[in-house]
Amino acid sequence: MTNTIVKLKNVWRVYDLGKVRVEAVRGVNMDIKKGDFVAIMGPSGSGKTTLLNMIGCLDVPSKGNIYLKNHNIGMMNESNLAMIRGKIIGFIFQTYNLMPTINALDNVELPMIFQDMEKEERMKRAKRLLTDVGLEKRMSHKPTELSGGQQQRVAIARALANKPEILIADEPTGNLDSKSGKEVMNLLSELNKKMETTIILVTHDPNIAKYAKTINIIRDGKINKIIKPSELKKEIIEEIGGNDHEK
């Protein structure tokens, strides 16, 4: 039994800007198993975000196919994709993307509203999740009243609201100091271990990438190497540009 949860077959994403054609992703093949923890690393502009967005059903390939749990998402309409995003996938963004006008609890409750969960159950689960990420004392705080690390933990709680099978995180620690970054990564790897949640994460930081089980190195829209964290050597870090351009 292969247990593949995400499969990419010759996936391309081409932006046609009239005069220029940008080939952001060029024929990527991937095979991610349930419970995997995959980091994607690569220089800026190499197509990491583009790739992740397609896996997360936020975008569709120009060519090739993506299968989530054996369903070809290229065949689906927008409302099916919305359902997949709501039920199967959890998103964590570099910029947290919390709703600025509502408090932490309401933010975590939001994805459950879209899945039509009962109010009582929603509140119970949202409180539970915020407690799990260590924010039981910050539930009624608005995003602006929280630190970056706290905001990202709210975002993780929100991503977990509908018990997703896949967590997608685009540079989740990119805006955090190393201590908060570590806290966030500990949360994610705990989830990966205990709940078998599949995690796909983009990062520039080798210290973050070390939490993953496998690391995909991407260059010019193509998977260049697949390595283990222990193989993350100095040469490779230099080759992919490290995290120097980010800060």
Add this chain to the structure above:
Amino acid sequence: MKIFDLFLIGIRNLSHRRLRSYLTMLGILIGITAVVALISMGQGMEDAITEQFESVGSNIIMVMGSGGGMSSPIMSMVSEKPLTVKDKEVIESVKGVNLVAEYIIMSATVGFHGERTDAFLGGASPGPTREIIEASMNAYREAGRELKEGDRYKAVIGNNIAHTAFEREVTIGDKITLFDQEFRVVGIYKKIGNAMDDNSIMIPIDIMRDLIDEKEKISMLYLNTKKGYDVEKVAENIEEKLRDYRDEDEGDETFVVSTASDLIETFGSILNIVQAVVVGLAAISLLVGGVGIMNTMYMAVMERTREIGTMKAIGATNADILFIFIVESGVLGMIGGIIGVAIGLGISKMVEIAVTQFYGSPLIKAHISLVLVGGAIAFSFIVGMISGILPAKQASGLKPVEALRYE
């Protein structure tokens, strides 16, 4: 259930709006204010008038002359071809006509204890025909007696003349002066509810004719029909006979024959015209208001592009987003509507108070009903929703990636 939660999200979004966006509902507010004030007053006036005419008695027909395009009892006297006692005889000969009462009315100055005030002086012949006039005026006595046969310098006075026109109350037995002639007050009418009737003084018609030296002319004829005759039919016959006698063509008559139901209809149609004009103006301001709401909604969609992207990323469908924004827009309109209803009813109530103060009787009663309030609020909600459709469609149609990339 989900609908309810999305509804709350829409309202919640609205509550975080800046003051500026609330200003755009001014158009809706003004439009609804105008419509509500108008309907409330118009309906109130119609109620008052209908109430008055309904008691007139359905078998009474009124005939008056028309002068200068106007037909009113006062104009009737000064028209080029006023009604005269000859016309009265013609009418009396029409089949189905029972009693015909002649009535003359003019404005006059009345004196009491050295004070003077303007009033309407009415002359009617004592006896059964007077009752027709009083019935159609909806006049009942509050004190004293009616004019009777053989009365000479006796008067029955309107409620305002008795209680408010002079410093001192005028009571039964008091003397008032009309054309330098003293009259003894023998009766007082109850409040009727319109300025003309409440400020009128009724005296015997012969005495009035002598005083003003006018033997022929008539302001108005009131008549009732015999039992078993169709009032409208009798009115038609009267019109025909009078036309023949006065040698006038159809459509160019210098007199008007009307029944109680005619009067209600005429008044109703005048009101309808006024209402149509104001509703037209209100529609324009609602349109402007709708465009204003549309504009703020477009702004809101732009400002919240990233939030929309995020909502889509966490599972919102296009329909969810559409619904949230339409609700927000509808509620924005509804808030304008609620304030508009409050102001509109306030204006109507103020007009009621002002008119009552001025005329001393409630000519207009502010009409306040659940249908009006609920209807106006629902309407403003719908205007808001319609204005929000295009911006909401734009929001729901945003591509998730692009919305998330939006700075």
